[in-house]
Amino acid sequence: MRRRAFLSTAGLAGLAGLAGCAASGDGGTATPPPGGTGRPGTGTPAPGERPGATPPDGGDVDLPDGVYVQRFREGMAMQGTAESGPYAAGLMYAAPHVFWTVSGTDRRRIERAGDLHLMATVWDPETGTVLPEAGVSVEITRDGALVSQEVIYPMLSQRMGFHYGANFRLDGDGEYRVRVSVGGLGIRRTGAFEGRFAEPATVEIPLAFTEAERRKVTVRELEAYGKRGAVRPAETGMPQALAPEASALPGRVLGTATSDDARLLAALLETPPDGVEGEGPYLAVSARTPYNRLVLPAMAVEAALARDGEPVFEGGLVRTLDPEIGYHYGASLDGTAVGSGDELTLTPTLPPQVARHEGYERAFLGMEPATLAVE
Numbered sequence: 001m002r003r004r005a006f007l008s009t010a011g012l013a014g015l016a017g018l019a020g021c022a023a024s025g026d027g028g029t030a031t032p033p034p035g036g037t038g039r040p041g042t043g044t045p046a047p048g049e050r051p052g053a054t055p056p057d058g059g060d061v062d063l064p065d066g067v068y069v070q071r072f073r074e075g076m077a078m079q080g081t082a083e084s085g086p087y088a089a090g091l092m093y094a095a096p097h098v099f100w101t102v103s104g105t106d107r108r109r110i111e112r113a114g115d116l117h118l119m120a121t122v123w124d125p126e127t128g129t130v131l132p133e134a135g136v137s138v139e140i141t142r143d144g145a146l147v148s149q150e151v152i153y154p155m156l157s158q159r160m161g162f163h164y165g166a167n168f169r170l171d172g173d174g175e176y177r178v179r180v181s182v183g184g185l186g187i188r189r190t191g192a193f194e195g196r197f198a199e200p201a202t203v204e205i206p207l208a209f210t211e212a213e214r215r216k217v218t219v220r221e222l223e224a225y226g227k228r229g230a231v232r233p234a235e236t237g238m239p240q241a242l243a244p245e246a247s248a249l250p251g252r253v254l255g256t257a258t259s260d261d262a263r264l265l266a267a268l269l270e271t272p273p274d275g276v277e278g279e280g281p282y283l284a285v286s287a288r289t290p291y292n293r294l295v296l297p298a299m300a301v302e303a304a305l306a307r308d309g310e311p312v313f314e315g316g317l318v319r320t321l322d323p324e325i326g327y328h329y330g331a332s333l334d335g336t337a338v339g340s341g342d343e344l345t346l347t348p349t350l351p352p353q354v355a356r357h358e359g360y361e362r363a364f365l366g367m368e369p370a371t372l373a374v375e
Helices: none
Strands: 072-074 076-082 088-093 098-104 106-110 118-125 136-142 145-151 153-157 161-168 174-182 201-209 218-221 251-261 262-269 282-288 301-307 308-322 327-332 343-350 355-357 370-373
Touching: 076 201, 088 174, 088 201, 098 153, 118 174, 251 343, 251 370, 262 343, 282 301, 282 308, 327 355
Parallel strands: 153 355
Antiparallel strands: 072 218, 076 088, 088 118, 098 106, 098 355, 118 161, 136 145, 136 174, 153 161, 174 201, 251 262, 262 282, 282 327, 301 308, 301 343, 308 327, 343 370
């Protein structure tokens, strides 16, 4: 094995921070890893963890449809954060991963390759809101020479949450510089976000690819692999793209529908947020993963409201970022009232156009219309 490759994994079994293996719903249950948290970037693995590469694929587990516990729990090497313009960005890496890209409803497997899985998170430093659909690219240099440059995928991972990432090959051990370029958001921004995040910006963060840093990249295989549930996201010191709790949303919560394991929580505001044309009320649908409440962005969703079997509203929902509602799909109902007993049907016409790590690749693809009775 080349000097810059990760140490081989030990293949130890055990339980780690899991959500939802003993219960269902957005919250599920959480079991901390025995003996400690193994916080990423500290170089102090929890008992049973070893530095190493992600384990090879199995084939001995009958995987369920939908979300399941991934094969392993990994730690990451945190590299730093920086700010530029309206953005903050953080950089970290893990061992190379298998992941799946999504184009429309087609899924394509990307094999484990290169020297590391590089990840960037981008957020608003004023509110801590993570920014999906920001159009992120990275440029890696060493001693002023270009090593690699490419647009990286928006991704969803149980352990790393929503991030931008890809596998990269480097040029041996040493110190690198990574320029993280943010293209700006092309989706609607409302409330205090109206008019923000349109301009591009670039931050530069150093990256150390050394034996000491790679020892922070720990791997622990999980006995719960393949069961319904999810690994709890890592504590990275950076914001996570979490959908708001129902109790934290403004307005009235209408209920939650489920489509291919995606939780679609609908709320009704009396008036639209600033930046939305039309009159109230305003329908906001927050899409999230089960167990961990990770935001599901880049979907296309239509809504239909019926009363006594007769349609009273039909229309598409707009991808929107708001500091109070979070990332959501929303539309003004232009005076259409919503009453208890009405039926709201949400139809995802395009699933989340984000790449998926193991545990999410079998969910959020074949999304059928979902109906909820307004509470």
